[in-house]
Amino acid sequence: MIFYIGFLAFLLASPKIASAVTVTYNWDVTWVNVNPDDRHARPAIGINGQWPCPPITANVGDQVVINVKNKLGNETTSIHFHGLFQQGTNSMDGPVGVTQCPIPPGGSFQYAFNINQSGTYWYHSHDSGQYPDGFRGPIIVHDPTSPYIGQYDEELVLTVTDWYHDQAPYLINTYLSAAKNPDGGEPVPYSALFNEAQNIKFSISPGKTYFVRIISMAAFAATYVHFDQHEMTIIEIDGVYTEKQTANTIYVTAAQRYGVLIKAKPTASKNYAFLGSFDLNMFDSVPGYLNPNVTGYLVYDEYQPLPAEPPTLSSFNAIDDFTLVPYDQQALLGNPDQTITLNMDFTVIDGQNRAVFNNVTYVDQKVPSLMTALSVGSYATNPKVYGTGSNPSVLHYNSIVEIVVNNFDTGGHPFHLHGHQFQVAARSAVGAGTYNGDTSHFPAIPMRRDTVMTNTGGYLVLRYKADNPGVFLFHCHIEWHVAAGLSATMVEAPLELQKQQSIPAAQLQTCKSEGIPTLGNAAANTQNPLNLTGANTAPPPNPMG
Numbered sequence: 001m002i003f004y005i006g007f008l009a010f011l012l013a014s015p016k017i018a019s020a021v022t023v024t025y026n027w028d029v030t031w032v033n034v035n036p037d038d039r040h041a042r043p044a045i046g047i048n049g050q051w052p053c054p055p056i057t058a059n060v061g062d063q064v065v066i067n068v069k070n071k072l073g074n075e076t077t078s079i080h081f082h083g084l085f086q087q088g089t090n091s092m093d094g095p096v097g098v099t100q101c102p103i104p105p106g107g108s109f110q111y112a113f114n115i116n117q118s119g120t121y122w123y124h125s126h127d128s129g130q131y132p133d134g135f136r137g138p139i140i141v142h143d144p145t146s147p148y149i150g151q152y153d154e155e156l157v158l159t160v161t162d163w164y165h166d167q168a169p170y171l172i173n174t175y176l177s178a179a180k181n182p183d184g185g186e187p188v189p190y191s192a193l194f195n196e197a198q199n200i201k202f203s204i205s206p207g208k209t210y211f212v213r214i215i216s217m218a219a220f221a222a223t224y225v226h227f228d229q230h231e232m233t234i235i236e237i238d239g240v241y242t243e244k245q246t247a248n249t250i251y252v253t254a255a256q257r258y259g260v261l262i263k264a265k266p267t268a269s270k271n272y273a274f275l276g277s278f279d280l281n282m283f284d285s286v287p288g289y290l291n292p293n294v295t296g297y298l299v300y301d302e303y304q305p306l307p308a309e310p311p312t313l314s315s316f317n318a319i320d321d322f323t324l325v326p327y328d329q330q331a332l333l334g335n336p337d338q339t340i341t342l343n344m345d346f347t348v349i350d351g352q353n354r355a356v357f358n359n360v361t362y363v364d365q366k367v368p369s370l371m372t373a374l375s376v377g378s379y380a381t382n383p384k385v386y387g388t389g390s391n392p393s394v395l396h397y398n399s400i401v402e403i404v405v406n407n408f409d410t411g412g413h414p415f416h417l418h419g420h421q422f423q424v425a426a427r428s429a430v431g432a433g434t435y436n437g438d439t440s441h442f443p444a445i446p447m448r449r450d451t452v453m454t455n456t457g458g459y460l461v462l463r464y465k466a467d468n469p470g471v472f473l474f475h476c477h478i479e480w481h482v483a484a485g486l487s488a489t490m491v492e493a494p495l496e497l498q499k500q501q502s503i504p505a506a507q508l509q510t511c512k513s514e515g516i517p518t519l520g521n522a523a524a525n526t527q528n529p530l531n532l533t534g535a536n537t538a539p540p541p542n543p544m545g
Contacts, residue, residue: 159193176483
């Protein structure tokens with residue numbers, strides 16, 4: 001099928017200067033029957049009876065309020081606003097077991113926060129590996145002071161997703177079961193989608209320049225994106241303005257975003273295709289059912305034929321995002337005050353395929369970690385109170401933090417940090433081994449973003465300043481690996497956090513309604529925070545064995 005994009009705000013006018021306002025959304029989270037690849041009808045998670053889920057649009061300085069009612073009936077839920085720092089509103093960050101309790105069926109929850117950063121972001125469920133079932137959508141924050149204002153005529157939003165025919169709970173339980181899945185291979189999607197559809201069309205006017213916001217909302221697949229006979233000029237990644245750099249093809253991992261300028265042809269003599277193609281190297285095997293390609297069209301003249309075939313490329317020569325330079329010229333942060341080394345790999349624990357950092361697989365604790373940080377007083381600076389199963393590190397206020405990831409796996413991984421954009425000081429080549437401490441090759445002005453791919457058998461070195469008190473996850477953004485425990489907890493300036501923030505009463509009531517404790521250490525011990533008897537240290541049983 002051919003789709004013209006009528007999805008609200010997927011064609012966006014250039015922003016104009018406006019006073020800060022409160023932007024309110026009232027969302028009923030519901031099941032919707034969908035068939036976006038014309039191959040299989042199935043339930044997806046939509047909003048107000050509609051799917052795809054609508055975008056959130058705001059200007060820098062606005063307050064966003066989202067009133068959520070969970071009408072799924074059979075699943076809990078939550079929303080994470082990917083890439084937004086939640087400065088001063090850590091309880092609005094969204095990951096269940098970290099900053100909030102799940103929203104139960106029939107329950108309500110209000111997210112309210114100010115947006116003081118511009119750029120291209122997205123939202124998704126952060127509960128039980130749920131967002132591959134469709135609970136995901138764009139966030140666009142306009143900036144009247146953007147350095148690129150006036151250099152484009154219109155905006156377009158292009159989401160890139162992978163689509164599964166089975167629902168997430170079944171996929172997760174099958175993936176985690178060592179008996180059902182002895183090789184530990186991740187679920188492979190059926191189809192690639194643009195804007196949650198296929199064969200989409202963008203109406204293009206000759207001579208105009210378009211700011212295209214490309215958002216990967218994928219659960220697993222990384223995607224090459226290429227516009228036939230149209231060069232892209234990159235000006236933003238993950239909400240960070242960059243110096244202009246041209247590219248014919250970009251490589252977008254799960255959760256990454258690119259903002260690119262595309263100059264339209266001077267005449268409307270023909271129409272052109274654009275292509276999304278999965279990186280098949282991400283998959284342990286390529287099943288026959290997989291359609292790894294999706295095509296869209298730049299339509300200059302609706303009376304002219306569409307290209308008979310998508311562009312054919314002998315290979316994808318994608319730009320290396322490590323070479324991108326932030327527009328603000330932020331220099332490499334100085335020597336780290338704290339270095340956190342995370343050695344990642346996969347193993348089998350209690351009959352389950354699990355992922356580990358430093359031989360620890362992440363499991364939710366009895367008390368959400370933010371609530372522990374706010375309720376144990378001075379003990380909040382001791383990582384022990386958060387439970388070993390949360391993989392915790394405590395960061396000192398305003399310290400320079402360095403995270404080193406050594407990848408012992410045979411695949412690449414897109415790592416995401418909540419609450420920050422990090423500098424990528426180093427990303428090794430494939431098979432380079434572990435980081436040896438050599439800083440001589442670090443760039444003077446490193447690329448900065450919130451999600452970055454590590455290479456197979458290599459390492460990452462990331463730096464950022466711990467200036468946002470809160471409890472933030474660092475995790476692989478392949479959703480199946482989150483379910484397998486490839487997460488760590490960064491407890492940032494907990495004593496400052498206690499001075500500045502608290503949990504809204506309605507949020508605490510949500511926890512109470514589900515019997516989830518909100519005080520004490522990871523084991524809900526309020527008398528002796530260093531006594532972790534009863535804390536969760538092993539993954540829960542898998543119904544599939």
